[in-house]
Amino acid sequence: MKTRKDMKRQAVACLKKHYFIFVAVCLISAYLGSEFSLSIRRLGIGVNPLDNVYTVNMGGLVVHQGLSDVVDKALQGQISEGRELSRQIRQQAIDDSKDDHPSFARTKGVLAGIINDISSGSIFVTLIAAVHSLLGSADVTMNIFIVLSFFMPLMLWFFLQNMFIVVSRRMFLEGRCYKKVPIRRFLFLFSVRRWLKTCWTMAVVSVFEILWALTIVGIFVKYYSYYLVPYILAENPDIGTLEAISLSRKMMVGHKWQCFVFELSFLGWDLLGLVTLGITDLLFASPYKVASFCEYYVELRHLAKAQEVENAWKLNDVYLYQTASPQDIAFAYGDVLKILKRPVEDLSEFTGFRGFLMRWFGVLLMYTKRERAYEEGQARLQRIAALREAADGEVYPSRLFPLPERAGIRIEPLRYIRNYSMASLVLMFFIFSMFGWLWEVCLHMVNHGVFVNRGVLHGPWLPIYGSGAVLILVLLKRLRAHPVKEFFAILFLCGFVEYMTSWVLEGLTGGKRWWDYTGYFLNLHGRICAEGLLVFGIGGMIVVYVAAPILDSVLRRIRRKVMVPLCIGLLCLFLGDLAWSAITPNTGTGITAPQIVTVRGEQYPQITTEKGSF
Structure with a gap:
């Protein structure tokens, strides 16, 4: 059996070959909560805002209240009281964030708004109020939400979180012998029709671990007894549940202490992760650990086969460890x-x-x-x-x-190296424009509880979304085969389009702004900011590699005699709206940002009254 040093050396060599895909796998695992979630928590990402308790004033009495108290009031039918408590908690959370590190402030931005809405419970109050008004019974509403609060996290854990560990091990194991690990391998379990079976096996393992944790010995011993189950399933997802558990247990006989020491050898990296707030974990240590323990599994697999351990013959994926002849x-x-x-x-x-x-x-x-x-x-x-x-x-x-x-x-819809017809691009422009409008309208309703027709135009579309998607598809066509280059090009292109659009609109409308990022982290003249560009970057990648290919495959089925009149009709409506909005642009509360005025060297938002502005 190889030494720890040799296995780690082999792991580093493997990580060098597949660095970006391996880091991406571990990042996804961390965000899902499957593994390594502590790394993103150290950065303040993924910290559960639902657990916080705040000091608020309720009827002159200062009490400690949190999200659960807001939800309880709403479920009991006390909607007004729930809204007021939610408002106070939201304000307290914003005030507290100002006293923390500026990078983690929650005063502005989409992400901050979402976190504040969730942590204060306002989004839950709105949802509960809607269900309550529909059913007309507080008791029925409470029962429904009790069931959902238990069922939905359970389904997420069963179908995704627990299972993703097996997917990650599969991709790391394939990376040992092969030059490439295609992104489509994320769907490995789906392609062999063993997704549900794997979910069930991993769930049974978790139940066994919980039961054994009730005993003093089981907390430590059984953790290592079941250690190899994800690796076994990654190699053979068709193996029976109890067979996988039994095989892992037998393969770990005499190796539990060895595995513990192997884990302990990464202590230095764990300490460095504390110092760097999890950055080294995300960028190196986490994939390094997984690659190292994949090497460890391979060594134990060889031993099990040599010793003819019961059911070791079911580890039968030969080409996972050697290239085919x-x-x-x-x-x-x-x-x-x-x-x-x-x-x-x-x-x-x-x-x-x-x-x-x-x-x-x-x-x-x-x-x-x-x-x-x-x-x-x-x-x-x-x-x-x-x-x-x-x-x-x-x-x-x-x-x-x-x-x-x-x-x-069918892999045809995800064929992203393709050409798009003019008609398809026109319809996708309107689809993405309408989606952007719907997204911002819904977001404003969640944040403020009122409907506002977002955008400079009067119609149900935000052209910056549609034009951004089309420009990405057209101008960056030659970069599609290089996802990393495509991502950074999307950031630059979207930043340029958003900045110029803001500048032109402000110049044409006498200083009015439809968005203002002043106060956001890494903003440029309030026209663009790092948070917005990151969202555009991720959204652009989804458009290029998923949404646009699927939409184009659907649109190509529409007959030409239907497609052309549809495009012409939409363009006429859009041009009419554009002409009307050029004369009377869509403005108002929640639509245009307040103008900034300077008084004695200090900047203040311009306040509009019935008699004018000051």
Whole structure:
């Protein structure tokens, strides 16, 4: 068996090959609460605001109240009292945050607003009030929320949190032998139809650990007895629940103390994580630990097979630990190899202006029969390229997995390297514009309890969302194959668009602002800020790699004789709204930000009264 030093050295080499994907896996695990959640809590991210208790004044009596008290009042039908308590808790939380480190202030911003609404309970009061008015009974409402409060977290834990540990181990194990770990491997359990079975097994393990924790010995011993279950399921998710538990227990016989010492060897990294507020954990230590214990599992697996431990033969995923031979590849990927030997398919590349638009911007002027044939050919080539990676030994050969992957899974909608027709781009502009409008209207309703028609236009659309999505798809087309470059390019492009839009609107309307980030962390002239750019960056990545491909696949099914009139009709309505808003823009409370005036060197928001402004 290898020494700890050798296993750690191998883990570092593996981490260097797959650094970004491994860090992403651990970050997702931390946010889900599966593992490493302490790392993000040290940064103040993911800290549960629901647990806080605040000192508030209720009818002249100073008492300690929290979220649970707000919810209790609302469930008992005391909606007005619940709202007032929620308002006081919200204000107290904001005041307390001002006294903390400025980076964690909760006075401005979408994220701060959401945290304040949740921690104060205002969002729950609104929801409970709606259900209460619908049912007309406080008792029925209370029973419903009691059931939901227990059922929903349980389902999240059962279907996602517990299971994701197995997914992470699978991706780390595949990274040991192969050059690439594709993002699609996140759906590994779904593709082999063992998602629910894995969830059940991990849930049973958790129940066993809880029961054993009631005994003094079980707290320590059984933790290490079941230590290998996620790794066993990652290799063979078809194994029985009790078989996986029993196999882990037998493989750990004589190795529990060794595993404890191995964990203890990372103490230095844990202390460094405390000093760096979890930054080193997120960026290195967490994936380093997982990679190291994957090496440890591999060593124990070899020992179990050599000692013929009962059911060790069910650890049968050979190609998880070694690349396939040419004969095995020829057997599983013979059809792909035959296709690769053929001349590359001639897709009749477009020339001239149409070809220029397709190559540089991914735009199809019209989705004609020839263009449709070209897109279908591109889809075939991309599917073959994905299979070629497996045939060349660059990724895990899923066709050689002991369990057959589900046939008929459509990967076409997620083919993000594609060209978009003009009609499709126009409709996506309106879809994303309307989604942005709906998002901001709902957010304002949650924060303030009133409906406000957000945006400079009068119609149900915010063009900055739609234009941003379309510009990302068009201008950054050549970066789609490089997600890291795409992300930073999205940040720059969205920041430029938002800044220029704010500047132009302010100049055309005599200083009015429809958003103002003054006071936000890392803002530029109040027009853009780091928080907003981060949201745009994440949203842009979702648009490029998920939303736009799926929407385009759906829109392509609409007949041309329906698509063209629909686009023309929407454009006419939009242009009419644009002309009307140029004369009378949409303004008012909750729509435009108050102008900032300077009095004796101090800046104040301009207050509007019936007689004017001051």
